Amino acid sequence: MRSKDLKRSAVFLAALFLLLLWAAAPMAAKEAKYVFLLIGDGMGIPQRIAAEQYAGKTLAMNILPAQGITSTHAADRFITGSAASATAMASGQKTNIGLVGMDPQLRSVKTLAEMAKEKGMKVGIVSSVSIDHATPAAFYAHVPKRGQYYDIDVALASSGFDYFGGGGLKDPANQRDNSKNFQGNALELAKKNGFTVVSDKEDFMALDCSAGKVLASNAWLQNSGALPYDMDARPEDVTLAEFARKGIELLDNDQGFFLMVEGGKIDWACHANDGKASIQDTLAFDQVVAAALDFYEQHPDETLIVVTGDHECGGLTLGFAGTKYATNFEVLSKQSISFRKFTNEILADFKDKGEQATFAAMKPLITKYFGLKFDAAPGDPLGLKSHEAVKIMQAFERSLSGEAEKSSDPETYLLYGGYDPLAVTLTHILNQKAGMAWTSYKHTGVPVTTSAQGVTAEAFNGSYDNTDIALKIMEAMGLDATVRYTAQTEEKAVVAQE
Ligand SMILES: [Zn+2]
Numbered sequence: 001m002r003s004k005d006l007k008r009s010a011v012f013l014a015a016l017f018l019l020l021l022w023a024a025a026p027m028a029a030k031e032a033k034y035v036f037l038l039i040g041d042g043m044g045i046p047q048r049i050a051a052e053q054y055a056g057k058t059l060a061m062n063i064l065p066a067q068g069i070t071s072t073h074a075a076d077r078f079i080t081g082s083a084a085s086a087t088a089m090a091s092g093q094k095t096n097i098g099l100v101g102m103d104p105q106l107r108s109v110k111t112l113a114e115m116a117k118e119k120g121m122k123v124g125i126v127s128s129v130s131i132d133h134a135t136p137a138a139f140y141a142h143v144p145k146r147g148q149y150y151d152i153d154v155a156l157a158s159s160g161f162d163y164f165g166g167g168g169l170k171d172p173a174n175q176r177d178n179s180k181n182f183q184g185n186a187l188e189l190a191k192k193n194g195f196t197v198v199s200d201k202e203d204f205m206a207l208d209c210s211a212g213k214v215l216a217s218n219a220w221l222q223n224s225g226a227l228p229y230d231m232d233a234r235p236e237d238v239t240l241a242e243f244a245r246k247g248i249e250l251l252d253n254d255q256g257f258f259l260m261v262e263g264g265k266i267d268w269a270c271h272a273n274d275g276k277a278s279i280q281d282t283l284a285f286d287q288v289v290a291a292a293l294d295f296y297e298q299h300p301d302e303t304l305i306v307v308t309g310d311h312e313c314g315g316l317t318l319g320f321a322g323t324k325y326a327t328n329f330e331v332l333s334k335q336s337i338s339f340r341k342f343t344n345e346i347l348a349d350f351k352d353k354g355e356q357a358t359f360a361a362m363k364p365l366i367t368k369y370f371g372l373k374f375d376a377a378p379g380d381p382l383g384l385k386s387h388e389a390v391k392i393m394q395a396f397e398r399s400l401s402g403e404a405e406k407s408s409d410p411e412t413y414l415l416y417g418g419y420d421p422l423a424v425t426l427t428h429i430l431n432q433k434a435g436m437a438w439t440s441y442k443h444t445g446v447p448v449t450t451s452a453q454g455v456t457a458e459a460f461n462g463s464y465d466n467t468d469i470a471l472k473i474m475e476a477m478g479l480d481a482t483v484r485y486t487a488q489t490e491e492k493a494v495v496a497q498e
Contacts, residue, residue: 030302031455031476032256032304032455032456032473033255033302033303034252034256034257034295034299034303034304035112035256035257035258035304036292036295036305036306037089037112037259037260037261037308037469038260038262038288038289038292038307039089039135039262039308039310040262040266040285040307040308040309041082041264041265041266041309042267042269042309042312042314043263043266043285043310043448044309044312044313044316044444044446044449045446045449046316046317046318046436047278047279047309047312047316048062048282048449049062050278050282050316050318050436051278051282051283051286053327054283054332055283059282059286060293061307064307064451064453064457065453065458066452066457066459066461067460067461068452068460068461068462068464069447069462070448070463070466070468071463071465071466072309072310072311072445073445074095074096075094075095075104076096076097078445079311079443080311081311082146082310083095083097083099083135083137083146084096084097084098085310086100086134086137086139086310087099087101087102088465088469088470089308089466089467089469090112090139090260090470091109091112091470091483092470092471092474092482093470093483098145099144099145100134100137100138100141100142100145100146101139101142101143102142102144103483106144108142108485109142109483110483111140112139112260112470112473112474112477113125113140113258113260114140114486115479116477117159117161117258119479121256121257122163122250122255122256122257123159123161123162123251123257123258124161124164124165124250124251125140125165125259125260126163126166126240126244126262127167127261128227128262128264128284128285129167129226129227129264129265129268130168130226131156131166131167131168131225132156132169132170133167133225135262135264136166136262137152137155139260140155141155141156142486142488143155147177149176149177150171150172150173150176150179150186151179153170153171153172154179154181154183154186154189156186156190157187157192157193162213162251163213163214163246163247163250163251164195164214164216165216165217166217166243166262167217167218167225167227168217169186169217169225170225171186193213196214198215198217199219200219201236204238205242207250208249209249209250211250218238222341222344226265227240229268229269229277229338229340229341230265230280230281230283230284231281231335231336231337231338232338232340232341239284239287240263240284240285241291243261244259244261245291247261248291248292248295252295259292263281263282263285265281266281266285267313269338269339270313270314270316271313272340272423272427272441273424273428273438273441274339274423274424274427275427275431275436276335276338276427276430277339277340278316292305300454302455304453304454304457306452306460306469307450307452309448310448311443311448312443312445312446313440313442314438314439315438315439315444316436316437316438317436317437317438318435319435320431320432320435321437323433323435327436328433328435329434329436330434331381331382331430331434332434334370334382335370335371335427335430337369339420339423339424342426346369347399347422359393362422370427372384372388372392372426372429372430374389382433388429392422392425392426394421395421395424395425395426396422398416398421398422399420399421399422399423403421456472456475456476459476
């Protein structure tokens, strides 16, 4: 070969090499710098579709480009609980019912949130139930029993995370937990560790990047330290989406962030078989997805959004024997308050009326709050059939007689599930008129949908386990995608070896 040809082919090869390099460049794996893990507690496929049918429009989470099916079982039980499922999604470790941030051998497993923090990212945890409840706790605490609220509260205060928002703390003063590791009031500990503690809406909305670490809750906690059901919320309450948007604002920085948001009351509504409350909280949770998508629009090459459920709850199905092929979600619009508000406020006041607390006096309240009518014209979708009116009257009598809600009688349990007999009967009948029915007051074992958009979203297509959610996110964040243990556990292991 002549030197001129050699030179020519060298130039050609160099050009080809550069071309290949250029072509390969956009393929190079980009790391997810901004990560959203959005968990609808108790949100299975029926909950997502019921909300969509009721709203009459597609939910943001249902049209994310990647859609997968996720199995949810615990290590020791087919039907999982929130603690085991959240631990799986936070760490990649399958574990037993009730364990928070620990494997079945009680070793503390490192969570996505802790790994993100170590990497220099900011971390936020938001929930509509108490912020020390099993799902949020599984991202920052390591305890063998989910009910160790004081220990969880101390873990929160010591986490070094940047933002907690939503519900309150259940046992900061160690009054119910009676933990042996008492270290003073956990709320005071949080303040000592640099948290600004806020529970006033105006103060909350005014927070900006200068706030430092924030622990924010709504002023009104409806019960068990949780935000009110979305349908019961007043204008002065902070919504789940507002907590999420403020989190995004406070966490946004050059090193990136990890934000977990739980829609926790979807689950609570489904335990009580209150379809409307479940739908309304699913729609409120979808507003969080919308907030994440707004952020994604500004950082499409660096953001990963993952939306999933930890398990289905209530055995909700769309279709009921009494309505055959028909559905009529519109009837649910007539329910104006949740079963919880009805029980705690309307029914509690009513019971104080003494002799005036008759069924005749209750009927207009039932129509007012649930839309159900006792004397409707034929064909009215909200008209009660005689067998339905009888069920309501029987439940009313049992409710008024002060019968213990948590009845141990199996037949009573099947009827009312430990809830107020009248409230749960009203939601059952109204839901059935919509064409929705429930099979359980607990979680079920059906898989859930996981949806994703952004960096490595395509990895969330297909069928996989809830532990894979953590491992896929670790990979997206450029972390070692294996289950790891916390320094605390490693220390213990060394001591054990010695
Ligand atoms: Zn759950």
